[in-house]
Amino acid sequence: xxxxxxxxxxxxxxxxxxxxxxxxxxxxxxxxxxxxxxxxxxxxxxxxxxxxxxxxxxxxxxxxxxxxxxxxxxxxxxxxxxxxxxxxxxxxxxxxxxxxxxxxxxxxxxxxxxxxxxxxxxxxxxxxxxxxxxxxxx
Numbered sequence: 509x510x511x512x513x514x515x516x517x518x519x520x521x522x523x524x525x526x527x528x529x530x531x532x533x534x535x536x537x538x539x540x541x542x543x544x545x546x547x548x549x550x551x552x553x554x555x556x557x558x559x560x561x562x563x564x565x566x567x568x569x570x571x572x573x574x575x576x577x578x579x580x581x582x583x584x585x586x587x588x589x590x591x592x593x594x595x596x597x598x599x600x601x602x603x604x605x606x607x608x609x610x611x612x613x614x615x616x617x618x619x620x621x622x623x624x625x626x627x628x629x630x631x632x633x634x635x636x637x638x639x640x641x642x643x644x645x646x
Contacts (some may be wrong), residue, residue: 509594511617513623517597520628521585528583530575535570540629550637575608577644580608586617597621611643 520538527533545566546559560569574580583605598620605613615635616626622630 510594512626513597513621513632514590514592514597515625516623516626516628517621518587518590520589521599521601524570525583525585526576529580536563536567536598538628539566540624540627543628544630546630547636547639551635551642552572568602578605578607578613595623597623607643613640615639 514600516538519536523533523535523538528534541563542561543563543566544559547569548560551558560566574583583603584593585603585640586602588600589598590600598618601617602615603613603615607613614624620632621628
């Protein structure tokens with residue numbers, strides 16, 4: 509089961525990257541109907557809600573206007589570790605990109621996924637929001 513859960517998260521991340529780069533992707537197929545996404549409280553300033561609940565709300569959060577923040581063709585993910593135990597998968601990765609204003613972005617992320625019935629049911633996302641905000645301040 510752990511191998512399948514890790515593969516699901518890896519497949520989701522590859523689809524998310526393709527979506528960020530402008531390709532049509534069915535990210536909803538990776539999510540339960542009642543998925544919950546927990547963002548750092550400080551990230552609420554960039555998201556419409558601090559913790560979106562439900563497939564539509566999470567897809568809206570993930571499907572935001574990427575090019576408003578980053579040059580889509582420059583976005584890269586690098587997986588540092590992917591660990592699974594039971595229904596949980598922990599992903600440690602870097603996201604690198606050039607911002608829409610031309611600045612270099614390189615941030616570390618930690619995301620803990622809870623899976624149910626072969627889909628993402630819940631995620632806790634952690635990143636350096638102070639660094640993120642410093643690049644996008646007006």
